[in-house]
Amino acid sequence: MTRAALPLLWLLWLLVLLLWLLELVAGPATINVFTALADWINNSDSVARIILQEVRVPRALLALLTGASLAISGAALQGLLRNPLASPDLLGISQTAALLAVCVLYFGWSQRAWWLLPLAALLGAALAVLLLLQLTRKLPGTHSLILAGLALTALTSALTTFALSFAPNPYALQEAYFWLLGSVANRSLSDVAIALPFMLLGSALLLSCGRALDALSLGEDTAASLGFPLARYRWRLIIGVACNIGAAVAVSGCIGFVGLIVPHLLRPLCGAQPGRLLWWSLPGGAALVLLADALVQLVPASQELQLGVLTALLGGPFFLLLLLQQRSER
Amino acid sequence: MTTLLHAAHLHWRTPQAVRVADISLDVAAGEVIGIIGPNGAGKSSLLKLLAGLQLCDSGERELAGKPLATMLPLERARLLGYLEQRPVLHWPFTVQQVVALGRLPHGDADRASGVASIAAALAQCDVLDYASRRFQQLSEGEKMRVNLARLLAGQPQVLLADEPTASLDPARQHEVMALLRLQAQAGRAVVVTLHDLTTAARYCDRLLLLQQGRVLASGAVAEVLTPALLRQAFQINASLDTSSATVIIHSPPMA
Numbered sequence: 001m002t003r004a005a006l007p008l009l010w011l012l013w014l015l016v017l018l019l020w021l022l023e024l025v026a027g028p029a030t031i032n033v034f035t036a037l038a039d040w041i042n043n044s045d046s047v048a049r050i051i052l053q054e055v056r057v058p059r060a061l062l063a064l065l066t067g068a069s070l071a072i073s074g075a076a077l078q079g080l081l082r083n084p085l086a087s088p089d090l091l092g093i094s095q096t097a098a099l100l101a102v103c104v105l106y107f108g109w110s111q112r113a114w115w116l117l118p119l120a121a122l123l124g125a126a127l128a129v130l131l132l133l134q135l136t137r138k139l140p141g142t143h144s145l146i147l148a149g150l151a152l153t154a155l156t157s158a159l160t161t162f163a164l165s166f167a168p169n170p171y172a173l174q175e176a177y178f179w180l181l182g183s184v185a186n187r188s189l190s191d192v193a194i195a196l197p198f199m200l201l202g203s204a205l206l207l208s209c210g211r212a213l214d215a216l217s218l219g220e221d222t223a224a225s226l227g228f229p230l231a232r233y234r235w236r237l238i239i240g241v242a243c244n245i246g247a248a249v250a251v252s253g254c255i256g257f258v259g260l261i262v263p264h265l266l267r268p269l270c271g272a273q274p275g276r277l278l279w280w281s282l283p284g285g286a287a288l289v290l291l292a293d294a295l296v297q298l299v300p301a302s303q304e305l306q307l308g309v310l311t312a313l314l315g316g317p318f319f320l321l322l323l324l325q326q327r328s329e330r
Numbered sequence: 331m332t333t334l335l336h337a338a339h340l341h342w343r344t345p346q347a348v349r350v351a352d353i354s355l356d357v358a359a360g361e362v363i364g365i366i367g368p369n370g371a372g373k374s375s376l377l378k379l380l381a382g383l384q385l386c387d388s389g390e391r392e393l394a395g396k397p398l399a400t401m402l403p404l405e406r407a408r409l410l411g412y413l414e415q416r417p418v419l420h421w422p423f424t425v426q427q428v429v430a431l432g433r434l435p436h437g438d439a440d441r442a443s444g445v446a447s448i449a450a451a452l453a454q455c456d457v458l459d460y461a462s463r464r465f466q467q468l469s470e471g472e473k474m475r476v477n478l479a480r481l482l483a484g485q486p487q488v489l490l491a492d493e494p495t496a497s498l499d500p501a502r503q504h505e506v507m508a509l510l511r512l513q514a515q516a517g518r519a520v521v522v523t524l525h526d527l528t529t530a531a532r533y534c535d536r537l538l539l540l541q542q543g544r545v546l547a548s549g550a551v552a553e554v555l556t557p558a559l560l561r562q563a564f565q566i567n568a569s570l571d572t573s574s575a576t577v578i579i580h581s582p583p584m585a
Binding site: 215217226 | 407
């Protein structure tokens with residue numbers, strides 16, 4: 001990483017810290033965070049402590065972790081597929097992860113072991129990346145990939161709806177529906193504990209592929225000639241993306257467009273090198289999701305707006321702009 | 331002279347065709363070897379085998395005296411640079427960033443040794459003036475010079491270039507080939523595939539003429555570019571004018 005860009009990266013992490021603190025303050029109940037924190041440290045019971053410990057901290061942590069995971073996965077996918085329109089949700093990776101997670105939920109397997117839900121989501125994500133990699137070999141070109149992603153999204157969404165129609169009761173159906181929309185609200189520290197190991201492992205795997213992704217910018221043959229044959233890194237990248245997306249989907253549903261938007265917002269700041277972009281996407285994604293989650297808590301509505309709905313509202317027009325920009329560049 | 335690249339009895343067959351059949355080649359430091367032949371003769375396939383980018387069905391390959399099969403990809407990449415026929419770039423990099431990719435095998439693009447190599451390669455290929463420009467905005471000739479700079483930034487001992495003069499005007503062709511000759515003079519081994527026979531005659535020490543994946547002839551320029559061999563390989567009546575090192579085509583392709 002060039003030294004000139006480093007201070008900017010540290011500033012981005014500082015922004016993440018500030019937004020994380022904002023998340024602790026935001027919310028319908030007004031609490032004194034410092035008093036609540038003191039109560040937590042002193043192990044004395046208070047409403048403020050319970051709100052901070054059970055509601056605010058898990059939510060803020062999950063917003064940070066989910067944002068970072070989605071963004072680094074988006075950046076890695078764009079580098080791997082060499083396609084600026086690649087992202088976990090547009091290509092149906094998140095939806096495939098959600099389908100397997102829903103299956104686990106409705107067969108009641110998640111009660112047997114805590115790790116079954118993230119594992120199912122992880123396998124779904126890995127399966128989708130693998131399928132897309134095969135399809136990109138047969139169908140080269142940006143638009144073919146997007147269409148393949150669209151088909152996968154439609155198929156997995158239909159299967160998820162099919163699985164949901166077997167819901168044991170309307171409440172369970174509603175709960176699953178809201179989970180699928182994507183949110184970090186009403187989560188606990190155990191959700192953080194479930195997601196964190198997978199996200200750390202996934203991010204470490206992706207970060208270790210930085211130089212390979214840089215080399216891939218020149219195509220597979222030249223990358224191999226530079227000492228980075230794709231075959232050597234393919235599985236590391238697939239497992240890295242699967243760990244991140246699987247864990248993110250397992251604890252916060254399908255939060256769309258973060259993986260697409262963040263790398264595009266960051267390229268003007270840090271340059272287009274995919275390897276460098278991975279490091280920047282971690283704080284970039286965390287900052288975006290923390291900000292979006294703070295916003296959904298500020299919007300006055302009878303029921304809190306879902307985080308996934310807000311990111312889609314922001315991401316949809318952004319995606320259309322990207323498509324138009326690509327067309328004008330031809 | 332030290333043999334830097336050694337290949338013996340290389341075979342590569344795909345379900346569709348024999349790509350390379352029983353080709354042997356030794357390239358010494360200071361030499362420029364030209365691989366010529368009609369379309370589909372197996373020039374690019376041979377170059378990929380020599381670069382270690384393709385497994386061969388049989389045969390042996392050695393780089394700087396060490397079997398290619400036992401080398402790690404990064405170890406090989408530090409010794410051998412490969413320029414593909416139509417180099418691609420998927421992201422909007424600046425010229426400087428493209429050339430810096432040449433240091434990936436060494437992992438030192440941000441350290442003093444890497445920075446010095448990148449600066450030297452930029453200067454050597456005369457692209458220093460537009461180091462901060464976007465690669466995609468350059469002309470074809472400029473892009474090729476940048477790609478060569480990327481290749482040279484890695485300081486490999488062996489350079490393999492697949493049709494580096496394709497789609498370039500005569501002046502740019504000369505620039506590229508002169509630059510490759512200079513690398514040979516500096517002690518590197520250079521192998522290029524070429525379509526233009528006059529370019530091959532002027533800049534190569536030895537030629538390998540391929541047809542349908544096999545060697546039709548190999549040796550010094552005058553031994554390979556004979557009317558009989560040119561007729562057999564390209565179906566043209568042509569001859570080499572040795573005084574100007576020019577291949578003159580006397581008649582259009584024969585029926």
